[in-house]
Amino acid sequence: MLNEIKDKNKNKTGKLFVISGPSGAGKGTLREKALNDIKNLVYSISCTTRKPREGEVDGVQYRFITREKFKDDIEKNLFLEYAHVHSDFYGTLKADVMNELKAGNDVLLEIDVQGALQVREQIPEAVLIFIAPPSMKELEKRLRNRHTESEEALKIRLNNAAKELELKNKYDFIVINDDLERAAAELRDLIKNKK
Ligand code: 5GP
Numbered sequence: 001m002l003n004e005i006k007d008k009n010k011n012k013t014g015k016l017f018v019i020s021g022p023s024g025a026g027k028g029t030l031r032e033k034a035l036n037d038i039k040n041l042v043y044s045i046s047c048t049t050r051k052p053r054e055g056e057v058d059g060v061q062y063r064f065i066t067r068e069k070f071k072d073d074i075e076k077n078l079f080l081e082y083a084h085v086h087s088d089f090y091g092t093l094k095a096d097v098m099n100e101l102k103a104g105n106d107v108l109l110e111i112d113v114q115g116a117l118q119v120r121e122q123i124p125e126a127v128l129i130f131i132a133p134p135s136m137k138e139l140e141k142r143l144r145n146r147h148t149e150s151e152e153a154l155k156i157r158l159n160n161a162a163k164e165l166e167l168k169n170k171y172d173f174i175v176i177n178d179d180l181e182r183a184a185a186e187l188r189d190l191i192k193n194k195k
Pocket of ligand 1: 086
């Protein structure tokens with residue numbers, strides 16, 4: 001897919017970066033820091049069928065869409081990748097990513113492991129970075145302190161976290177978020193060096 005763009009737009013194609021990791025590993029904060037620190041790095045806003053959390057705004061954190069619309073978009077082949085995560089659907093629109101890459105911008109996706117592996121199939125040049133917590137114990141502590149999930153939702157997230165961690169070796173790089181500033185600097189340097 002990327003080759004088509006390269007052919008049409010020699011030397012101007014941006015690079016695609018994907019970060020994944022369990023909820024509570026600090027992906028969101030690291031993503032914000034990377035976006036603030038790195039010029040020409042843009043975030044691709046995903047679609048989801050999950051309900052907005054307090055303070056979330058449609059079109060900012062996500063495009064909040066219905067299951068019907070999501071299924072319709074799958075049928076129309078509009079997604080670069082999509083996955084069923086924690087009982088909702090999440091997906092990245094092809095057009096969003098391709099338009100930015102064509103414009104010469106680097107693109108950052110923050111998606112789950114199933115999605116990341118689909119991206120690698122579609123765009124082998126994509127750089128996959130796994131954000132890992134220092135330990136499962138620390139992850140549980142961070143998730144509980146966030147107070148955003150019910151006990152049941154928390155259990156689902158912890159269960160999924162263990163499964164996601166098993167796949168970390170499929171990524172090009174692993175950043176351990178033991179200390180936020182250190183991990184942010186590591187991620188920033190990694191992206192800058194690969195650009
Ligand atoms: P949350 O509901 O906490 O915002 O996100 C839950 C999970 O869905 C996170 O692991 C996040 O990385 C993942 N996610 C967010 N957007 C996408 C997407 O577009 N595609 C996929 N595959 N996963 C996503």
